[in-house]
Amino acid sequence: MFEDVVKSYPTVVGRERKDLEKFGNLCSGYIGKHIVGKGEEAHLTTKVFLDFMKVHVILVCGKRGSGKSYSASVILEEFSFLPDEFRKKMSFVVIDPVGIYWSMKFPNKQQESLLREWNLEPKGLENLKVLVPSGQIDEYKKAGIPVDGTISLNLKDLTIEEILLAFGIKRLSEEGVALEKSFSKLQTRGLDFDLLDMIEELKKDENVKKEVKQGLISLLETANSWGLVSKKGLKVEDIVEPGKITVIDFSRMRSEELRNLLVALLTREIYRLRVLSRKEEERAKISGEKPKFSFPITWMLFEEAHNFIPSEKEVASSLPIKILARQGREPGVGVIVITQMPSRLHQDILSQTDIVISFRLTSRDDLTALHAVMQTYMEEEIESYINSLPRFPGAAIILDDNLEKVFTVAIRPRISWHAGGTAQLV
Ligand SMILES: Nc1ncnc2c1ncn2[C@@H]1O[C@H](COP(=O)(O)OP(=O)(O)OP(=O)(O)O)[C@@H](O)[C@H]1O
């Protein structure tokens, strides 16, 4: 019965049946086509769409070179093509430690003939801006990467817990106590401060042992050399713009500590501003007035997500991302996590995922992790779906918890340039 009703509607991944009946494929993106049949027999049938009307927690996984980053970009493209009335209420932030999303500004001339087969044309995105760490802008420019602006952190906006986690310092260790003391002193002053101020504050503290002091100072000096911390700091309202994709490219920054701190702050702020904006939207609805403050519904995409929310340890960005996954639906913050190994992602993300796009996976641990996401399915069932995937690039299974369905799809080719392909000598 249920099957019969759904069959007469397009497939909109993530959209519940009642919304499907009411809205069809309104405010969704065309991400690919159904695959019917196995192996040689496999062929493509009707279109598959992805819901943008609500936010979701999406896991994109699969082994190396299987099409994860490529398909994440298809999602970004589809966001860009939404009618203005929807797109302008939303925004995307891409956390890119690999340095591949900037190329979406350019058309996909590499796969022109494939695109033609799908009745698509190469096109670069105009609503995408690339931000890089403030101290590294010249390096990026020299490498020919089209940079639109910089991003930096003001220490005042962070918590001591985040700083300690980022540097892997235990709170009750001598280093932890010393760092916390200097940090609190500067913070109670209420002025903006950077790493050099922290170093000065530490130098003044006579109760800290010389070797502890030296160790901390050299840690902070190294961190300072990355040029990500400045008194100016980031203002999330300037970074996240309605209707736009903001790519934060960290690919030239090897300091995981600072990268995770920035991701922690950004994630925390986006969540906070959405909670405020949601309250204001409600108030305005009730009173009939115009909202006094607004911040777009935001999707955060984490490339190589196991770095930002790993299963085996806690890093500075772990908690803010967990909060997004657990509580982001109501205020309207979506999450897309991309990883080769879902088993290396924290359980809290897996348990909150409502859509999985999985390419080929071979390790048992990773298949078990997928099963943990969608317990409605048997592990063997998921495995047999994955094993029966045809071997062309872009073939994936989609597990949709909203419709409790699993099906195989071919992700459509990208219209924008893909910079993340496999390196090849000739
Ligand atoms: N839907 C698709 N249509 C056509 N080609 C595709 C598709 N998906 C992937 N490819 C091809 O496969 C290559 C690898 O894809 P991609 O870079 O997305 O892999 P990945 O899963 O992100 O790998 P890694 O784990 O190494 O980052 C692409 O360069 C592209 O040529």
Ligand SMILES: [Mg+2]
């Ligand atoms: Mg990739």
